[in-house]
Amino acid sequence: LQVNAEESGDDLANPPKVEEKLGAVPHGLSTDSEVAQREAESISRKTLRSSAEKFEFQAEVSRLMDIIINSLYSNKDIFLRELISNASDALDKIRFLSLTDKEVLGEGDTAKLEIQIKLDKEKKILSIRDRGIGMTKEDLIKNLGTIAKSGTSAFVEKMQSGGDLNLIGQFGVGFYSVYLVADYVEVISKHNDDKQYVWESKADGAFAISEDTWNEPLGRGTEIRLHLRDEAKEYLEEDKLKDLVKKYSEFINFPIYLWTTKEVDVEVPADEEESSEEEESTPEAKEDEDTEEDEEKKPKTKTIKETTSEWELLNDVKAVWLRSPKEVTDEEYSKFYHSLAKDFGDEKPMSWSHFTAEGDVEFKALLFVPPKAPHDLYESYYNNNKSNLKLYVRRVFISDEFDDLLPKYLNFLKGIVDSDTLPLNVSREMLQQHSSLKTIKKKLIRKALDMIRKIAEEDPDEYSNKDKTDEEKSEMAEKKGQYAKFWNEFGKSIKLGIIEDATNRNRLAKLLRFESTKSDGKLASLDEYISRMKPGQKDIFYITGSSKEQLEKSPFLERLTKKNYEVIFFTDPVDEYLMQYLMDYEDKKFQNVSKEGLKLGKDSNKQAYMRGKRVLEINPRHPIIKELRDKVAQDNESEGLKQTARLVYQTALMESGFNLPDPKEFASSIYRSVQKSLDLSPDATVEEEDEAEDQPDSEEKSSKDEAEPSYDKDEL
């Protein structure tokens, strides 16, 4: 596991001395005196290099740096994992580019995808170097100072209200944590498309950039040099760094080496006097000696202490997800989650699912439910298709921003997917179109929903556990309250799922929790509601409003509670919308108790029907009607008509307050009337849709409604 510095030929291994540099300036651009001056300037740390181009940090970044440099935060260790994580990201990027263009890797040492850490005790410098993608001059200016990311102000706000600095990585500003331990930082970087540059800053509002004409050429990649503060001397200890890498960066997928120096015993030839004495012995005496037993022979060597240096590998790069789940301990899963999610809080993930999918599309996946929702979970929800899963193809990292690997509502999950089926040597765009992705997505959703269901099943507080014995419950004590916690953090995502994912609507509805008139201040599920339904009760009753307190005063509610019906309180703004999609559950329809229709089932249905019909027929400018007309006018072939029928169906549902007795039939009748008005062929009707077959016409349906009231009039 150890690499000799001489063999590796690394310049970190043999830092050039100033005298050497003066003799042969690597890039040949500076005079000797300039080099000496810059070297002196950088070491004195009084000012940034005088000849450098100066920049001001963007205001938010500057505030962030102030907070960090003045922080009394005790866990300063975190800077190392942030730098290693950045180095690993940079290596992932160049490896990805090399899939389609091998040349980008370069040759010799430059092509080695690894991370190196080196200490200079004398100058108090800690250096971390990667052979990743590197940064151009423009990248350095943008990434390290002038463009504030969305997370910058969020993090500053968090810090000002006493937040935890440990979470810095989640806000995308991890680099700046270097100022917890250093008062002066240099970033030396070389991108394939640019010259080598040095970025430097003392976190005093400004940074400087110079073309690097004095350091050794990096080939490609980035070296971060931290000039440590006096109180951060501990980071010059090899053992400290070994511990930190073990603790925080164990799961980095590239080798991390530390340049270690140690004293070792070495055998050297015994000195000349002793050997010459031996040479002088007589031939007879020599013969006698030879015939004596071997073990009595004294070695002609001696042991001395010598200082040697070598690269020591600190991590084991075997990917957790490729191991068998039986072999991975809970602690390892937990640590892997922290490193993957850059979530270094104290809490374990709520749950995980580690599985292999086999068949036409093969992949391994490891999904986690985080302990907490990230600060920006629902920010720009509708414009963001990017999942939080890292996609690998045969162990090569492809992207952590892959579109549509999971549906949006599951974007709170973290994890990795490693596929054997996807091709390696194609662009990200082509990969994005690959047919296997649909299957992967489908399987991931299933597994994710199963994992969430299990959180509930294993929670002794959950209704589903009522039939468990006390012993089983005590075994599950650790999971007590987990589902309520899940619901608190991610309940909204489940509701969005019900709205967006028709295929899994029922599965998601099982995960729904709410308070009700009978839930006793706790959360209840729909299954629990059904189990408490009164004999003869056909529907699930709910009421929507801004708070439970307000709803409890509602006269609509009173009418039902008097008769001992349970009513669900939906108080989240998204609930009203949710109930437009969740029309039934286990064959029970949902009824809003504050809608007029509740008086009589038959009236309710008929009224809703008429209301929807009126909206669609009377308002020709309704956007859906307009779209419908355009579609039908453009294309009266069956595909266009099917789409149109679907549109009408959805609109009908929406416009009628989702109380339609039979929306398909309703859609059908509206559709026919639109067709008529456009004078299209009577053959091309919605009946072409499988689902719409054998529907009676609307008149018949209305009379059927009357014959089948949903409620017993007397009961209500």
Ligand SMILES: Nc1ncnc2c1ncn2[C@@H]1O[C@H](COP(=O)(O)OP(=O)(O)OP(=O)(O)O)[C@@H](O)[C@H]1O
């Ligand atoms: N070693 C590196 N090689 C190449 N680019 C780097 C390196 N370190 C930092 N960068 C660039 O600087 C940017 C800012 O880094 P920073 O650590 O603040 O945020 P981040 O890496 O995007 O997010 P996080 O802190 O969550 O890792 C990165 O996005 C990357 O573009």
